[in-house]
Amino acid sequence: MNLLLRNARLLDPLSGEYTEGDLRCAEGRIAEVGPGLTAPDVPALDVRGAVVLPGLVDAHVHVTASTADLGSLSSASPNYVAAHAARTMSRMLDRGFTTVRDASGADFGLADAQAEGLFRGPRLLFCGRALSQTGGHGDSRTRGTQVKDDHPCCAGLGRVADGEDAVRAAARDELRKGAHHIKVMASGGVASPTDRIDSTQYSAGELRAIVEEAEAANRYVAAHAYTARAVNRALELGVRSIEHGNLLDDRSVELFLEHEAFLVPTLVTYWALKEEGREHGLPESSWRKVDEVLGAGLAALDRAARGGVKLVYGTDLLGGMHRHQNHEFRLRAEVQSPLEVLRSATSTAADLLNLTGEIGTLAAGAHADLLVVPGDPLADIGVLAEPEKFHHVIQGGAVVSG
Template identity: 35%
Template structure:
């Protein structure tokens, strides 16, 4: 296939620089050059549209695309769970997200199936099942269900929410099993969670020494550990153990943020899921008690974002959406734009997220040699960040040089 020139768009390249009116030439799945090209080939007229890099969501749960409690209690068939996962994958692409980091819930088969092009979806990096301490965040068995039966809820090659470890040796075995199943990084839960069954937000989980075992195993494979962490003590335990990233970070304080910055530990706040939990707990298939657990989290997470910015922590962007309604993934950019600026939200969702995912040489900015992951927006989302939230405004989505959505 010959070169394709995208002409007439206002190009926002993801670096934080102001938009520029520049033609973008795509060839062999990558950006060949910026500026007028003498090469003959197809022209795509993008006049009046805004081009951004393909968006990246650094915190997704494709495997939790059905009603949560019914899925965990065997009320939904594997076929329907699969259908819901693949529908979410397609909706993610349609919202302008060409790459995602799955932070728990899918097994390697989903990654492979999307990569083969058998279903529509973004490029997926996955941790496979989340690593949790016995009875900690991520365990959703019934009160009477023995821990050892929990893994029976896994559907090999499709979904595997979490694995339980009672000590460091069990954790070492479980993370090795996660890598065997295709994980490309690890995720541990080191505090209680909002969507929790047997814990509190104030709980810390795993010791520094235990977390360090996962860090050691990840380093042996040239990859890293990220952690689910809400309270400050749990965040600090994880940072001291050598993790590379913190998800949520709700109660992060100044001294811990300073330590994160010094050790180049990234933060991925997650506002969209908090909004959904506040307004539609039942629609996610969760008990009303979850709503009570989330009260106050949005305000504290907003403060943590400000603390992290002040300390110059690398801050990415993740939606953490769960349940059947995951089509408005861009809500996260809209929410972040209101707390920072639309440009800062976009950079977090492109350049910074690519760095966090270890893909900074491949995606995240519009520059020669990068993969041609591009989105054309109907309007200018830097002036009206509401545009990010509605998938209908992503009128054309290109992934590795191939148009995967075009509703111009």
């Protein structure tokens, strides 16, 4: 937990500037940054010629999604799913992601186990299960399945709740279990068997009730939403984070700015689902829905970026497709500058996660989660898309990879 990095090129994502010098970690935090630092009896690492930046943040993951057939998770052993999640998170850490926000599926058990060092992986912020209406994106039942089984002992990504009283109780239950945010399905999706992507889900009263419960607990709501209609009504009702947003419009941009909300695009998952989703369990009916959002994602990102929306890095990958996590950097670079993309995975992500000053920065006092890379990410963000070339991943002041 104590470490001294010497001769580093220190990259501050907020200013977009480099400084030459040393960085000292103490008790898992960044203690000081500057030239010529000394620290007797502290291990030193000379990183001359390399760039040091904050550890990366992925704000939309599903660490328990061991398959793209999400409906099958509820019949899997929770122990089996947890074992897969531990391996998935370990590999995320090797890719430079030192903090991730789970967008449904993970719970306090995984978060506590990681924090206690029972397995290696990024810091985990969880929401428990996503709230879904009957027949919504979080309802994994096929048309012929009548029995709803949301038993807490079973693995799964969603829980079905209908009506204002029921959604309040569901939100309170997830908050009771320590949720850092509440996830709600506000539109149809790709991996759900009985809804349409262009549908809106939950009534205004239900969404408003969920937002009220989150705000009462000093938490916030993240909403799965694709179409402009779904995105806009969610923003108007107080949702703070829109996930995906592939079909947003100009009014959406205005609402993001008006409500100081965040957009978390997830371009890489559609690219991966189209290329190999069926190989990893995505049902044929869901695979055919991918095209409805695939082409629009980059255009939506471009519209939002030009409009000044706060953008955060997310991937939403499933099963064996998790290995493409860093490819999102290359996809976003098609319409954003390297610095903008970097901020989405560091400082802006920290703002969304309510961890400003704690992660996504090299400032003294922040967690000593660091990434040491060859090359200049501001000249070519593709440097962050090749984790096999990273020199070191540092978590809590300890070298954990490389």
